[in-house]
Amino acid sequence: MDHSRPTLRLFVLHHAGGSHLQYRNWPAELPDTWDVRLLDAPGHGLLIDLPPIRDVGHLTDFLLRSIEPDLTCPYALFGHSMGAVLTYEISRRIVDQGLPLPVWVGLSAQPAPQPTGLGSGYRELSDTELRNHLQQLGGTPDEVFDDPDLWSLFAPTIRADLGLAEDWRLAPDARPLPVALSAYAGTEDRSAAPRLMKGWEKHTDRFLGLSVFDGGHFYFMDAPWPLLRQIAQDATTALHAGGAARSC
DSSP: OOSSSEEEEEEOHHHHHOOGGGGTTHHHHHOOEEEEEEETTSSSGGGGTTTOOHHHHHHHHHHHHGGGGOOOSSEEEETTTTHHHHHHHHHHHHHHHTTOSEEEEEESSSSOOOOOOOOGGGGGGGGHHHHHHHHHHHHHHHHHHHOOOHHHHHHHHHHHHHHHHHHHOOOOOOOEEEEEEEEEEEOOOOOOHHHHHGGGGGGEEEEEEEEEEEESTTSSSOOHHHHHOOOOOOOOHHHHTTTOOOOO
């Protein structure tokens, strides 16, 4: 397709310790009239040579600056886990700065924000405890655990990313987003159970619902198609409801 004139531009934000690589097949599986942009945080993926940003606010600012020149047509944001934190915070900044609003926001496997946060003590976990936690969550390749050199390379980044999301707090003046929002959860996800994901309804003026899929925290990694079909349906519904007509 001609990506200079997509019907929708979708920005995808990755999870803690991840990168665009875990989502590399998504552009081919989503509507071919969409322009799907897979983002990397500094220190991850294509930005591995940049110093990591360990503060949610500063990382949000960095990512918003990187996408702002491309907010020239109907667009949407999707984030999984840490990526959902960043998606929400980017959306808040977009509203506060008076930038063109996204037609839709999708948030996966990240509990709705609480005034006091939901700290899990990731920074205090021993190396063994961190390994066990990641293995329970899934999503981390086995070779990272099996290869001491890979583990020593990735463990600090994963721990820092988890801590970044752990430190996140809801701003006292945060208001519901004036944007269509969908939430996604895995049935067996103990860190972002469906009942916690349902709480996102309070943080948007247009809640499109919670979709629950079989699996844990990374419920879509082995079989992404159910999630991708739901994303396509939800974002298309929001696009049509909003009457977005701007072309890229």
